[in-house]
Amino acid sequence: MNASEPRHPFLQGLSKHRGAPPTVVVIFGASGDLTARKLVPAIFNLGIDNLLPGDFHLIGFGRKPIEDEKFRSLLDEAIGEFSRRPLDGEVWGRVRRHISYQSGGYDELAAFKVMAEKIDALERELGRDLQRVFYISTPPSVFEPVIQNLGKSGLADKHQGTKLGSKVIIEKPFGHDLESARHLNATLQSVFSEPQIYRIDHYLGKETVQDLLVQRFANSIFEPMWNRQHVESVQITVAEELGVGSRGGYYDQSGALRDMIQNHTMQLVALTAMEPPVSLDPESIRDEKVKVLKAIQPLNPDPEKGDVVRARYADGLFQGAKVPGYLEEAGIPADSSTETYAALKLSINNWRWKGVPFYIRSGKRMARRASEIAVQFRRPPGILFSEGSKYDVAPNTMVISIQPDEGVTLVLNSKVPGLETRTQPVKMHFRYATTYGSNTPEAYERLILDAIVGDSTLFIRGDETEASWRLCTPLLEDWNKRGNEGLASYAAGSWGPPEAERLLAENGHLWRRAGP
Numbered sequence: 001m002n003a004s005e006p007r008h009p010f011l012q013g014l015s016k017h018r019g020a021p022p023t024v025v026v027i028f029g030a031s032g033d034l035t036a037r038k039l040v041p042a043i044f045n046l047g048i049d050n051l052l053p054g055d056f057h058l059i060g061f062g063r064k065p066i067e068d069e070k071f072r073s074l075l076d077e078a079i080g081e082f083s084r085r086p087l088d089g090e091v092w093g094r095v096r097r098h099i100s101y102q103s104g105g106y107d108e109l110a111a112f113k114v115m116a117e118k119i120d121a122l123e124r125e126l127g128r129d130l131q132r133v134f135y136i137s138t139p140p141s142v143f144e145p146v147i148q149n150l151g152k153s154g155l156a157d158k159h160q161g162t163k164l165g166s167k168v169i170i171e172k173p174f175g176h177d178l179e180s181a182r183h184l185n186a187t188l189q190s191v192f193s194e195p196q197i198y199r200i201d202h203y204l205g206k207e208t209v210q211d212l213l214v215q216r217f218a219n220s221i222f223e224p225m226w227n228r229q230h231v232e233s234v235q236i237t238v239a240e241e242l243g244v245g246s247r248g249g250y251y252d253q254s255g256a257l258r259d260m261i262q263n264h265t266m267q268l269v270a271l272t273a274m275e276p277p278v279s280l281d282p283e284s285i286r287d288e289k290v291k292v293l294k295a296i297q298p299l300n301p302d303p304e305k306g307d308v309v310r311a312r313y314a315d316g317l318f319q320g321a322k323v324p325g326y327l328e329e330a331g332i333p334a335d336s337s338t339e340t341y342a343a344l345k346l347s348i349n350n351w352r353w354k355g356v357p358f359y360i361r362s363g364k365r366m367a368r369r370a371s372e373i374a375v376q377f378r379r380p381p382g383i384l385f386s387e388g389s390k391y392d393v394a395p396n397t398m399v400i401s402i403q404p405d406e407g408v409t410l411v412l413n414s415k416v417p418g419l420e421t422r423t424q425p426v427k428m429h430f431r432y433a434t435t436y437g438s439n440t441p442e443a444y445e446r447l448i449l450d451a452i453v454g455d456s457t458l459f460i461r462g463d464e465t466e467a468s469w470r471l472c473t474p475l476l477e478d479w480n481k482r483g484n485e486g487l488a489s490y491a492a493g494s495w496g497p498p499e500a501e502r503l504l505a506e507n508g509h510l511w512r513r514a515g516p
């Protein structure tokens with residue numbers, strides 16, 4: 001590569017040379033939980049790393065009236081509580097003085113016009129144009145009015161066709177089924193063009209998820225084996241220890257399939273199974289992800305014989321203390337049939353993966369917080385080391401640990417030292433924390449910066465979200481009809497319902513104990 005050529009942003013990562021344009025970020029849903037927990041701490045940390053644009057402005061928009069100074073002090077508190085690094089008065093002071101707040105209804109066009117005028121006035125005062133980045137972090141019920149008002153107020157069109165054209169970042173949930181996702185896509189695309197749209201899936205901002213592509217395509221030893229000739233099965237686990245906590249109202253309308261599988265887990269499937277992209281530009285990567293999602297066979301929803309098991313946690317023990325079951329959690333209706341766990345067996349109908357089952361599962365209140373991708377290779381032929389109990393020849397497995405304890409583990413067979421030949425599976429570990437230290441950027445830092453600089457690689461394209469909904473929607477429709485019929489149960493603090501073993505049993509596989 002020519003030294004003067006810019007490096008691709010995906011390779012560049014959080015480098016200091018990205019030349020972010022002068023920007024105003026408007027957060028809709030500014031008094032919400034996500035703003036406090038993730039967005040503002042991420043902006044603060046970008047400030048510390050000197051990655052924010054030289055001219056950076058932040059406007060919070062929400063229904064509640066809040067004075068500017070009060071809003072700023074709420075953000076100070078949020079940083080104190082949720083940032084990975086302590087509040088640095090000097091750095092934050094420079095960002096803070098460019099923060100303001102505006103209240104208004106999400107369906108109130110006049111409030112959007114006031115916002116448009118406010119930003120125009122700011123540009124006049126600065127004597128320069130600003131890129132507008134709209135971050136929609138509201139409840140999903142108002143996504144559409146916000147998008148429409150961004151269009152009608154002229155905010156969306158501002159500086160269109162120049163480097164400072166507006167952008168919109170939209171939080172999950174992106175629809176609640178295929179039809180609503182299509183509708184939301186149509187609304188977005190009636191106001192913004194696809195390159196201006198940044199659909200968030202925060203899993204893509206995680207270091208380890210990005211590392212998946214590097215492990216696959218920057219090493220020559222794995223890719224030749226990454227196919228049906230050598231891989232026996234793939235298991236993807238996204239397990240959480242926590243229950244629904246105070247989010248019962250939201251969660252009961254959602255459930256594990258919508259909350260975790262349709263988005264985060266399917267993204268892990270797509271990155272694990274996709275073909276090598278022709279280049280690292282956003283469209284090449286997203287084209288491959290869509291292709292593989294489309295190759296997944298429709299799922300059979302039958303609770304006895306099908307490809308899916310859903311379940312709900314009952315009370316149980318978590319770290320030695322008794323914890324309530326899902327139905328006892330705050331805000332959960334007694335007649336709820338929402339699943340807190342789902343496990344799926346996917347068959348990918350393409351040349352590379354035909355016949356290799358992809359088992360995926362995600363649940364709340366599981367034994368351990370552990371997200372991982374385990375690629376199990378075919379067993380070596382049992383010709384040499386197979387006699388009696390002296391040999392324990394395990395299949396080789398590559399485990400990419402997304403969180404916590406980020407890293408990669410290879411399970412290999414080795415000779416136990418001694419005078420006789422005895423084999424035993426051993427683990428070779430690479431751990432982020434030991435190699436790189438533990439203070440890696442949070443997903444939202446990467447994603448907010450990428451949107452500001454216009455790199456959409458780590459965001460979901462419209463057809464991608466629809467491909468994933470196309471798989472999940474028939475299951476949701478089936479569950480809706482069945483209610484509690486076929487809804488299994490698992491004790492809080494366990495690895496999920498015994499029924500989930502059925503998905504693997506016909507191939508003689510077992511669920512792994514995920515985690516270190």
Ligand code: BG6
Binds near residue numbers: 172259260
């Ligand atoms: C969110 C879900 O998208 O992801 C939550 O709505 C879930 O229910 C969270 O807890 C998990 O994210 P992470 O980054 O903690 O694995």
